[in-house]
Amino acid sequence: MTWLSTCAGAVLVLFVLRDVFHTLWHPTRHGGLSRLAMRTVWRLSSRFGRRLRPTGLAGPIGMMTVVALWTLTVAVGWALLYWPRMPDGFTYSAGLTPEEHSGPLDALYLSLVTLATLGLGDVAPATGWLRVLGPVEALVGFALLSATVAWILGIYPALARRRALALRLSHVRRSPATAQALDSDGGAALLDGLASALSTVTVDFLQYPESYYFYDVDERTSLPGQLGYAVGLADQAARARHPDVRLSAAVLRTALEDLAAVMDERFLGAGLPPERVFAAYAADHGRDRLS
Incomplete structure (x- = not known):
């Protein structure tokens, strides 16, 4: 005994x-x-x-x-x-x-x-x-x-970065930016900034997987509802005439694919392409994906 x-x-x-x-x-x-x-x-x-x-x-x-x-x-x-x-x-x-x-x-x-x-x-x-x-x-x-204290102090900054990215995407979506305006040096810089923020969020999901289970009340700061627009933005920029914009669009697309791979492997497990992974992510969080 x-x-x-x-x-x-x-x-x-x-x-x-x-x-x-x-x-x-x-x-x-x-x-x-x-x-x-x-x-x-x-x-x-x-x-x-x-x-x-x-x-x-x-x-x-x-x-x-x-x-x-x-x-x-x-x-x-x-x-x-x-x-x-x-x-x-x-x-x-x-x-x-x-x-x-x-x-x-x-x-x-x-x-x-x-x-x-x-x-x-x-x-x-x-x-x-x-x-x-x-x-x-x-x-x-x-x-x-x-x-426990370190966990709390680490996860909330990760959530803030995720919400900041969602809000940035919401700003771009609600702005009067046109395809012609995107096809410029400023458009390339915008896409580069979004790709960098997506990379940070991907690392946050790797290091703080529990952040996936936090629901964002405000639609503007809810990443599940904004990722569909980011995919559409990358596809639109890929057809630009400016070579820097096309390059930035390819980097943004790669960043989206990496984020989708992490989400699918760790949380969804469906083996889906990025667009459907983000749709499943939005559905799991009760959001309609924006496109």
């Missing part, structure tokens, strides 16, 4: 640490637990779309769910390490009867207190290796808190 509980606890702790690493620090991977949680919340939000998606709550709730799962799983894992060794391996403060405070809930309480670095001291490890294990859990708790 002791070894079974110890192995199960160690597996849970290592599983969460691996998931945190792949979600936050590996540049091109996404942890399995975090991916499952975000997708589950996103799919549930489609059933209750009037409440979650139009208000933009699906993404934040998904992130909160991931953090809660990480914390609870780590706490349970360490509790499984403590429980078989209670009460003999621990000291208790005056007023606590060791035999009455050595159950699974007491082990979970001790794990949560240690993970949160509260250090209440009413139950403390007494034997040698347990005295080392407690501070290690506290360090993991501090690292988990720091990682």
Whole structure:
């Protein structure tokens, strides 16, 4: 029983640490637990779309769910390490009867207190290796808190860049720009800027895949609704007479294809051409693709 509980606890702790690493620090991977949680919340939000998606709550709730799962799983894992060794391996403060405070809930309480670095001291490890294990859990708790803060501070700038690109495309679409105006040096510069912004957004989707599950309420800042126009713009510029415009259009088209490949591989999995990938992306976010 002791070894079974110890192995199960160690597996849970290592599983969460691996998931945190792949979600936050590996540049091109996404942890399995975090991916499952975000997708589950996103799919549930489609059933209750009037409440979650139009208000933009699906993404934040998904992130909160991931953090809660990480914390609870780590706490349970360490509790499984403590429980078989209670009460003999621990000291208790005056007023606590060791035999009455050595159950699974007491082990979970001790794990949560240690993970949160509260250090209440009413139950403390007494034997040698347990005295080392407690501070290690506290360090993991501090690292988990720091990682969560870094995750939040990283994803919201990525969302801002995505929304800025969508708004830029909306500006171009709503401007009086004509095909003749696009066929100029200024048109080439415009296309180059859009291609550069698309490259940045593609990297953001690679490093912060959970940003896919954030719904943008304003149509002007919703990238799913604007990418169809970007495809049409690239196709229109490809027929320009100005060689720089044609070159910029080819670069823009390549940037769109790269973004579509990342979306199809990571989120949609349909093996579709870019135009249909963006249409599926817009449909998944409840948007009509603009063209």
